[in-house]
Amino acid sequence: MKDNIQKNKKDVFSVITFVITLLANLSVVALIVLSLQYSGLDVKTFAGIYGIVICLLLILDICFFVGYNYKDKVVKGVTAFLAIVLLSVGAVGSYYIYQLNVSVSNIVDNTGVDQYEIIQGSIVVYDNDEIENIKDLKGKKVGIVTSNSVGVTSVSKDKFEEENVEPIYKEYASVNELFLALAKGEVEAACMQSSFRTMFAAEEGYEQHIELMRDVYSFEERVKTGENESANLDTSSEPFSVLLIGYAPEAGGGGLADTIILASINPSTMTATMTSVARDTYTTISCTGGKAKINSARAQSRACLMDTVGELLDTKIDFYAEVNFLGLVDIIDALGGVYIDSPVEFVGQSPSSLRGEYTVWVPAGPYHANGEQALAFARERYAMPNGDYDRQIHQQEVIKEIAKELVELRNVNAALAVMEAAGENFSTNLSIKQLTDAFNYIINAPNYTGISTFNLLDLQTMRVTGYSSWYYDYPMRLPQWIYKLYKGSIEQNIDRINDTMGDYEEIHQDDYFKFFIEYPYDRGTLYWEYFNEPTESEQMPDYYPYLTKMTYSEVIAWASARGIKLNVTSINEGDAGYDPNNVGAVLSQEPRYGALVEEWPEAWITVMGTPLKDEDRIPNFVNKNIKEVHDWAYANGYTVNVNIQENNDKTKGGIVSAQSRTAGVDKRLYNEITVNVYDYPFIDVSTLVPGMTLENLQAWIKNNLITTPKYIYEIDIEKPEGTLITYVSDSQNPKMNSNFTFTVTTQVHEHTWVELDVGRVEPTETTEGKYERQCSICDLKETVTIPKKAHEHVWVEVEGSRVLPTETTEGKYVKKCSGCGAEEIVTIPVLSPSEPTPNPETDESGGTEDGNVTQ
């Protein structure tokens, strides 16, 4: 019985040892197989470890064979011990390597030459209950974005084909236009990328449209987007380029690329150049052919972004490496943090929250930052002195720091943590062999300098510079800030990239080397920030600003300058929501920011408190004549300070260009105002020549001088027919507003009139006559009036009016003009005593025609 138990124990021990030995063999072989793909990291080390493990396996198997064939207890014991040790190493090692492989397979796209990409999209309808699924779109108008590469458009078309649905496609140049076409009902459905809601959610006025949009079909398709010609490129010897793309889908990024950096790497020279491209760069998008911000290319497809950057920088992009910002936080944390050096202290954006939530504190100066802080530092632009420029530099610095930490990483657990963090958030089409070859090359590069390996890598940071500009997005009715690149900067960056890639235009080999420690080497400026190029600006229409960011007074001034009818609703004391500390604030506006003024001649705003009366406001003097300012100031007891601005434009002289007091503000708050006024330009007095006629002089004055009351001129003349003798001005170099005194000759000749042979009108007894005459010396013409003709009476004695004279009394009679009816009494003298009394009927000589009677 005891022997049986003993035998059974031995058998069990034998079986267990056998199993452990077998498992040890299997686990060690598995460990070798699983780790083979990393052997390129350091062939010597891996070869040595593989050699040790294989030797140990041989010892184990020999011991097992001997121990069990010849029932040798000691050997059996050694076998069991060795088997347990190797099984432990194999199992634990295989587990970790397996975990590593899972992360690596998430990161690395091992599809070789064929390039695949996951395209996510939706077929969307707008406020339409009739269309329930894709089949209902047969024969209906469906909007798509014009695209010449594989992406949402091509996959959507494939889906229609798969479902045997033939819609009528209508193409749009951009996803913005497509969005609005759908909202306006131009199409019944639209093929959009899945991220479109996030993309447009941040745009004012789009929320209500998004709410009415409904997916009737969604897809997530892994499709071949092209071929990677660099799939077999040897990254340990040939130059290559990697497009680094950073995006933040959950943080409101909407699938847009936040960070775009082209890394050009030349292993043979250990040189790398990181070229940052601003995400708002306005350029031609490769796959649509239209112009847009470069970051929108990623929303089409990753391949589209690679092609767009490649075309912009005239370079072939071999690989991509895309990182989700959220993952970057974990990667940096796994590395134990990185060093940053912020120029300012700020509270930055949290990576896990939506846009606008700022909770991450970053101190100024050198600081060992955790993942969140490093990411906030890399993304912050508003707090930085140089805005987006600083952001791009900081992104490059953080990448440099990460690379440095990775190269110097020796902790296996940290390495695994980094890989795990990267696995979910990092992807690249570099193969594991290409990654390990490059890494191996760098860390094993001959180094006889005493300088750290990382510093052997000549890592240069560049950026394509440009200038701020705006364009008006008509489909979205929104002004968009854009960044236009200097052509010179593009060329400079291309040259630098070519230089890094060893593609030298010319070789200028130095013939010797000199240095002085007193004069440390200065590499000079790698790139210029500014180029002396004409800047191009887009034509901007007049659009509504954020009225809610203006005071009510400013809104009044803005609206009145455009003739916009303003409808104001006031929230007054006693009303719900009244805030006495916020009186004058504009609380809401309709239409929204960006709406075209020409489309909205009327606006509606809500204002806190009762608005001021118009007469209590400081007027808007801009574009008005300075005289108006003086008049208003005089009437309102204001002092006017005038700043003169240089000006050569005659039409602007005396016009106000700016005012210190905001138009619309309560005028009772101040008593002085400063205005900037365009100066009057200098005038050309060379045309004021003595002898010029007064007529020409007056024309000259009209063209060159200001004749407002403030600026006067005098003409010292006696007769207006004179010519200019001389002039005096209050300045040797007079301007339009200078005072002038002109001296003009008196008349210089007596006119010799000659009647012109036309148009003479003779006078009558009732009307005046006239004729034209001209001076034969000076050609002066004038019209001469001829007075009316005088009236000649035709007298007739009024019958029965005659009274005969006597020797003592005079006679008389009345005569009347037969033409005008005038009457006169004619006296007849007294008779002499010898003279008989005349008989008027027989005496023909008794009186004269004028009534006087002849003796």
Add this chain to the structure above:
Amino acid sequence: MSLFKNKKTRRRNLVLVIIPLLILIGVFGYLSLDSVLNLGKGDKVIHSIDSMDYHLRAGATELQVEKFKELSAAVNAEEVDDSEIARLVAENFVLDFYTWSNKGGSYDVGGMYYIYSLQKSNIYTQARNQFYKYVSTYIKEYGKNNLLEVDSIVSTCSKLDEGYTINGANYDAYYVTCDWTFKDNDIFSPDNYRTHEYFVVYKSETGRFEIVQAFGD
């Protein structure tokens, strides 16, 4: 397996079989450990003067080896001649710096061990962007063996009476003149390169000799 049948000889034979494997394990272990320890430290050096932190690269030319040994001897001599050390430091710099035929690329700048430590990184950057800028291209196009190699060198040295001042402190310093020749080369004509240069070598507080100036006529 008659080796293990006999109980008396079994364990002895087993040990005899295992010993070579254990030796192999030791060899592999050494290789691995060596590789891991030297990871990121570049190639091995073939000679070192540890007290001065001077090293001779693998692949050094015969002349380099010879001159390095002379330097080593000068450093370790019973009666140290600073002037001789300074002269040999300059010579070793020239031999390594102006020889491209044993370099890995533009980044593999020779002679850096002899450069003023506190500005080594700056001078290294200067060298790789100037004299070494195209070395990688030359290696790719013509092969290492066809690149420049210093064939011979002579030098003279004199002590600078006024010494050399760095950051207000004055140090012993030496003025070294080097003349050298290049191996005949069909691609890189030696006529296109200067073969005469002056150096100022100073003796630091730690006794290390470092080049602080290098210039031509």
